[in-house]
Amino acid sequence: MTSQFDDPAHWRRRAEETRQLADQVDDLDAKNSIIAIVAAYEGFVIFAEERLLRFECTSDHRRAVSAIVAEECMAACGEFICPSSQ
Secondary structure, three states, rough: OHHHOOHHHHHHHHHHHHHHHHOOOOOOOHHHHHHHHHHHHHHHHHHHHHHHHHHHHHHHOOOOOOOOHHHHHHHHHHHOOOOOHH
16 A cells, blocks of 8 residues: 555645645735645655656556656666666
């Protein structure tokens, strides 16, 4: 079972919930701080997608969950180097 911290959907939900909170805040400084948290959550989405991709790369090479690092998982085709085989 995957931890919620490795689950991109978890971080997408957190980002959306926090974005909704920012919409309700009137204080500009507080709103900017909350928006910074949203940006961090969105970064966690990318990180979690990359971790899943690397895990899948070691397990079956056929699925890619992130366009950002999909090329790394093309080692099965012999065109790119899989990070798990280095």
